[in-house]
Amino acid sequence: MSARNAMAAMLDELMGPKRNVELGKDTKVTFDDPDICKYYIVGFCPHDMFVNTKADLGACPRVHDDNLRLEYPKSDKFEKLGFEREFLKFLSRLDEDNQRRIRKNLEKLKANEENGQKKEDLRKLRDEQEIARIDGEIKACMAEAEKVAVFLFLFILPSQKRVSITLLKAGEEGLVTKCQELVEKIEQLEKQKAAVEERVNSNTALPPPIDESAIKVMEVCEVCGSMLIKNDAQCRVEEHLSGKMHMGFSKIKVTIEELRTRENPSSLIFDDISVNEKEDVHVNETAHVIETGVGGPDRVRVTVIDAAVALATGIVVMIAIVATETGKIVTDDIAASDLWLALRVVKYVSWIFRTRVPPVSNSPLMRIYLHEQHQLRSYSVERAMSLAWDRAIAKPGIPFRRAVVGFNCNVDVIVSGIQIIENLNTTCEKGKDHESLETLDDLHETFVHFFQRGAPAERYMSSESTFETVVRQAEAAIPRAQYHIGGNAALMAERIASGFPSTEVYLVGPIGPRSQALLNPSVRRTNSTRITKTHSLIKDELHVIMEYKQGETLGDWIAPSSSRFITSHDHFSGSTVVMEMFFKAIAQFKPDLIILSGIHTLEFHNKEMRLEKLRMIRRNLLQISSKTPIHFELGSLADATFMFDILHRIIPHVDSLGINEQELAFLSHVAGGPHMEEYPVQAGTVHAHKVVEMLDWLLKTFGRDRMNPNSKNFGYRLQRIHFQCLTYQMVVSSGNDWSNLASGLAASSRLAGRMACNLVNQARIETDLLEVRTAPSFILDKKLGKMYNFHAHNPIASWMRDQTLFIFTPVLVCKFPMKTVGVDDAISTTGLLYSQFYRFDSNMKW
Numbered sequence: 092m093s094a095r096n097a098m099a100a101m102l103d104e105l106m107g108p109k110r111n112v113e114l115g116k117d118t119k120v121t122f123d124d125p126d127i128c129k130y131y132i133v134g135f136c137p138h139d140m141f142v143n144t145k146a147d148l149g150a151c152p153r154v155h156d157d158n159l160r161l162e163y164p165k166s167d168k169f170e171k172l173g174f175e176r177e178f179l180k181f182l183s184r185l186d187e188d189n190q191r192r193i194r195k196n197l198e199k200l201k202a203n204e205e206n207g208q209k210k211e212d213l214r215k216l217r218d219e220q221e222i223a224r225i226d227g228e229i230k231a232c233m234a235e236a237e238k239v240a241v242f243l244f245l246f247i248l249p250s251q252k253r254v255s256i257t258l259l260k261a262g263e264e265g266l267v268t269k270c271q272e273l274v275e276k277i278e279q280l281e282k283q284k285a286a287v288e289e290r291v292n293s294n295t296a297l298p299p300p301i302d303e304s305a306i307k308v309m310e311v312c313e314v315c316g317s318m319l320i321k322n323d324a325q326c327r328v329e330e331h332l333s334g335k336m337h338m339g340f341s342k343i344k345v346t347i348e349e350l351r352t353r354e355n356p357s358s359l360i361f362d363d364i365s366v367n368e369k370e371d372v373h374v375n376e377t378a379h380v381i382e383t384g385v386g387g388p389d390r391v392r393v394t395v396i397d398a399a400v401a402l403a404t405g406i407v408v409m410i411a412i413v414a415t416e417t418g419k420i421v422t423d424d425i426a427a428s429d430l431w432l433a434l435r436v437v438k439y440v441s442w443i444f445r446t447r448v449p450p451v452s453n454s455p456l457m458r459i460y461l462h463e464q465h466q467l468r469s470y471s472v473e474r475a476m477s478l479a480w481d482r483a484i485a486k487p488g489i490p491f492r493r494a495v496v497g498f499n500c501n502v503d504v505i506v507s508g509i510q511i512i513e514n515l516n517t518t519c520e521k522g523k524d525h526e527s528l529e530t531l532d533d534l535h536e537t538f539v540h541f542f543q544r545g546a547p548a549e550r551y552m553s554s555e556s557t558f559e560t561v562v563r564q565a566e567a568a569i570p571r572a573q574y575h576i577g578g579n580a581a582l583m584a585e586r587i588a589s590g591f592p593s594t595e596v597y598l599v600g601p602i603g604p605r606s607q608a609l610l611n612p613s614v615r616r617t618n619s620t621r622i623t624k625t626h627s628l629i630k631d632e633l634h635v636i637m638e639y640k641q642g643e644t645l646g647d648w649i650a651p652s653s654s655r656f657i658t659s660h661d662h663f664s665g666s667t668v669v670m671e672m673f674f675k676a677i678a679q680f681k682p683d684l685i686i687l688s689g690i691h692t693l694e695f696h697n698k699e700m701r702l703e704k705l706r707m708i709r710r711n712l713l714q715i716s717s718k719t720p721i722h723f724e725l726g727s728l729a730d731a732t733f734m735f736d737i738l739h740r741i742i743p744h745v746d747s748l749g750i751n752e753q754e755l756a757f758l759s760h761v762a763g764g765p766h767m768e769e770y771p772v773q774a775g776t777v778h779a780h781k782v783v784e785m786l787d788w789l790l791k792t793f794g795r796d797r798m799n800p801n802s803k804n805f806g807y808r809l810q811r812i813h814f815q816c817l818t819y820q821m822v823v824s825s826g827n828d829w830s831n832l833a834s835g836l837a838a839s840s841r842l843a844g845r846m847a848c849n850l851v852n853q854a855r856i857e858t859d860l861l862e863v864r865t866a867p868s869f870i871l872d873k874k875l876g877k878m879y880n881f882h883a884h885n886p887i888a889s890w891m892r893d894q895t896l897f898i899f900t901p902v903l904v905c906k907f908p909m910k911t912v913g914v915d916d917a918i919s920t921t922g923l924l925y926s927q928f929y930r931f932d933s934n935m936k937w
Contacts, residue, residue, distance in 0.1 A: 120156060122168060128153035129174040130181065132163045134346060134593075137185060140339035146189075146315075161681075170353070179350040182343050189340050193316040200309055200318070218287050225284045232277045315340045325849070325909075329575075333589065333611045342592035342613075349593065473861045473903055475883035480900075483837040483887060487830075487927035491684040493595045496584040497673035499664040499689025500600030501632035502609065503577030503912060506565045508637030508656055509645055512538055514564050519646070524771070526729040527695055528552040528658060534561065538637065538656050542645060544771065545652035546753055547911070549727035551659060551695040558635075558660035565635045575913075576609040577634050578664070579688035579724050582916040588613040590917075591924050597680050599673040600689070601663035603631030617672060634659040636912045652817055653847075653908045657727070664692040667704065674711040684720055686923075687712075688916075690741065691726030694733050701733065705740050712744040717808065720828075720928040722747040724919055725754050731761045738762055743793045743807040746828070746928070749919035752777045752816040755785055764788045779819065779899065780873050786812055786823045787892060794825055813839070813922050815902075815915065818864045822898045822922065831927040833887060833898055839922035840900050846914050847905035861903040871899060 122132060128151055130136045138151035163169060308321040315336040320327075331337055470478065517531045522540030525533045528550050534557075541548040552558040576585060584598040588611040597615045610616065638655040639645075663669060677685060690708070693701050715721060723745040728734050734757055742748060750758075756770035756777065765784045769777055790812060796804035811829045813836075814821045820843070822836045844861045845851050863881075871877040877890050879899065889898045 120159065122159060122163060122166070122174075123172060126154050127159060128155050130178050131155040132160050133174045133178045135342070137181065137339070137343070140342070141335055144334075144336050144339075146336055146339070175350055175353070179347065182347050182350075186340070186343055186347060189316055189343075193311060193313065196311045196316050196318060200311060203309075218290060221287050222284055225280050225287070229277055229280045229284070232273050232280070235273055312337065314344075326575075333585075335612050338588070338592070338611065338613050345592050470883075472863055472883045476863070476886050476901075476903060477841060479884055479886055480837040480841040483833055484841070484925070485831065485834045487834070487925060489927050489929060490591075491594050491924060491928075493597070493680060493682040494584075494587060494684040494686060495597045495599065495673070495677050495680050495682045496580045496587070496686040497599035497676070497689065498580055498669045498687075499578040499661075499692055500576075500581040500598065500602050500606055501578045501634050501659070501661070501664065502603070502605050503575045503634050503636045504562065504565045505575060505636040505638060505910065505912060508538060508542070508639045509643055511561070511564055511635075511637055512645060514567075515561075522648070524729065525550065529554050529557065531557060531560070534658060539645065539648060541654070541656055542639060542650055543648040545641070545650050545654050546772065547654045547656070547727065547751070547915075548753070549657040549659070549691070550729065551661075551692075553660075553695060555660055558658070561635055561658065562633055574605060574609065576606055577636070577912070578632075579726060579916050580686070581606065581610065582913045583686055583688065583724065583920045584614045585611050586917045586920040587924065590921065594684075594924065597676055597682070599669065599676050601632055601661075601666070601669055605631045617676060632659070632661045632664060638911055640908065653905075653911055655911045657912070661692055664689055665696060665704070667707070670704065670708065677715065682719065684722070684923075684928075685715065686722045686724065686920075687745065688724035688726065690723075690737060691728050694728055694730050698732070702736065705736055709740050709744060712741070718930050720746040720930075721808070722749065722919075722923055724749040724916065727753065728757065731757075734758065735761045738793065743804075743809055746808045747811040747813070747923065747926075748809060749813050749815075749915075749923075751814070751915060752782070755782065755789070755814060758789065759785045762792075764792075777816065778869075779821075779879070780870050782814060782816075782821060783872050783892070783897060784874075786814060786821065786897075787895060790823055790825055790895060797826070811926070813919055815839070815843075815918055817902070817904060819899065819901045820918070820922075821900075824896045825894055828930045829926055829928055831925060832896070833889065835922040835925035836898050836900055837887065838925045839918045840902050842921050843914065843918050844903035844905045846917055847908040847911060849909040860906055862906055863901055864904050865901040872897070 120127060122129075128136050131151075131153075136151050136155060138148045139155075141147050310319050310321050311317070312319055312331070315334075317331065317336060319331060512535055515531050515535065517535040519532070519535040519539050521536075522538075522543055523536040524540045525537045528534050528537060529552075534552070537548075537550055552561070576582065578600060580600050581598060584596045587594050587596040592613070595615065596613070597617075598610070599617055602610070602616055607616075635658050636655050637657070639650050639653065641650055641653045643650045687708075690705075693704055696704070712721065721744075723741060725737070725748065728737075738758055738761065752772055753770075756766070756772050759765060760767045760770035765788050766781045769781065790809065793807065794804065794809040795807045796802050799805060810824060810826045811832070812823045814823070820836060820840050822832045824832055842851070848860045850860065863883075865881055868878060868880050871879045871888065872890065872892060875890065875892060879888050881901065887898065887900045889896065891897075
């Protein structure tokens, strides 16, 4: 694009494509204006996705109008102008080109492998020829040496005189020196032969040529077609997965599926419409025969019997399915009373028509059902649970399209906690929880306090010099200084960008140069909150993640489960500027979902400043429309006063809350709730019935109540809580605003173990790495006497407690976790994005 065209495009973006129209004439831009990019109005412009990549499409020649993009879904012309069909055709062409690229790279990789095998065969042939050549030279040298030796031997006699004469004669002819040279040459040839034979026997390859594909084992990415190195470093794998090409083609695939579904919604209900048409024809034909008597009494009798058998079979199958789903029948057998009821229908028909009816077990429907049950019984417990979650997951009818997330972002330095503590050379007699860390001994004692419980925790380090010492130790322990994006807000934005490409996410937080490079390119961000050279510190916020695995030992203590301890010394995360920019972004971006996190970073500000910032957050929350849901992700805290303030000032004014067992027990402890003595807790040791009582108390005390206008809860917003711990998860909801909650819980539970084992991007999940840690039967709700009986094919349980809905499921736990940090945020985000929110107007009349 020339400089003139580039300037014209910039002016079109600022002033509109009709900027040169004379005054008084119509300057309004319409959807079908030829200068407007139709792809951008419908969803996104592919030209912007692959900038500076191999798939770069160049700059878009048309104008991207944000106002038209917002107006189009609300207008009466939505999906009537054919833009979606053009968009689908263009994306399909891009996808076809990408598939050709993938096939071409696969063929290239296969050719390289075949070429490598040919080179190996040629190398072996050359080695064999080399061995044969060396054998020939050795034989020639041996023959010549034998001639010289025979000549010398003929002159060697017992007398000393004769020997002297022989040696003298041989020396004159140079035979002794020649014989020595021949012997040395033979020894060198033997060494060369031994080296070649050793290379052949050990299959040692020759030094490879200067070719990247020949040096390392390569593979082709199934999404974008890029050539990747097998078993590459995790940081490089993550860089590829978050790259423009991978994310772009992944988004294109998802959009193509959505557009095709919108064009043919019946495909969601019937995979093959012809089958249903045949069934309708059969039903109509049966009814016609019975009503008209066509074909005589015999045909009518046979038709009625067939219909009765089908009806009885359907009843039997439905009884079995309902019994299996409700848990009333533990085995797959059908109760005798229910089976008797179904078979009586067949018996009466048989008696009326005096005809023997074939057994129900011989019907095709029953055989299909029994075959499916046999197949299900062959699955492992872990496999059955995964399939059950897959069946329960359904996309929300009204998904979130735009989300604003804030306001903490940092860079995580993930290291072994045991190694860091040992390298610090500190001593600790017993664990002790410090609200703030001043010295290395405080760090050691607090780490041990949570290590022996296997519980996650985060503590602020007030001394900057001490924190720098810990960072130096952490960076020295990391090979090649690997870093990861961190912070609740940034991690949740990353999960939305990678797992939900159709949702546009806007992140507000202190973004430094390193976090700017690590963030997913699909995450939109504001320049106003970036850490630049104008700040006093030209570096990112760093958090040291000290992870440990189950069974690891530190002195006399053993970790009961895998977890992590986090320490930090932030400068910008809790700043007023960042929080103000967060709420300004909400007004500017107009999202349909708001995610608030990072309030725990205010814990170590002085009480007056902390309280003033909480007041500011509360004022801004009250100004947000009740039709826009607000989700609050609570972080690890130690200050009881600060937790009390958050409970009374923030939690009642959000619509959704994400929480773990440590945070729930702390909330109950500071507010005098049920089972307040449970804090602090070990991971997975809080019984489910106690969690149910604490969640019920939290939602009733600080949740929304629209039934009583005189109640203080009448103006509250909280209606949904997502609780998670190591072994199970639970979603609690009141009211009618939140729906599709079981799908969200199933999706987040499916993700938990997979993400800890780094199995998220694998097509086939190795369930051997996952396990269930739950009892076969235990009590869920003491008040109602609700029991939970574990069934791998139906692990989700739900019940009503007063007007509150509870949904429970156990979780597959990773046996050998690769990482624990960020898993909680990804779980909470997945459950939230699969949920659906719609707030009905209280003044609406039906």
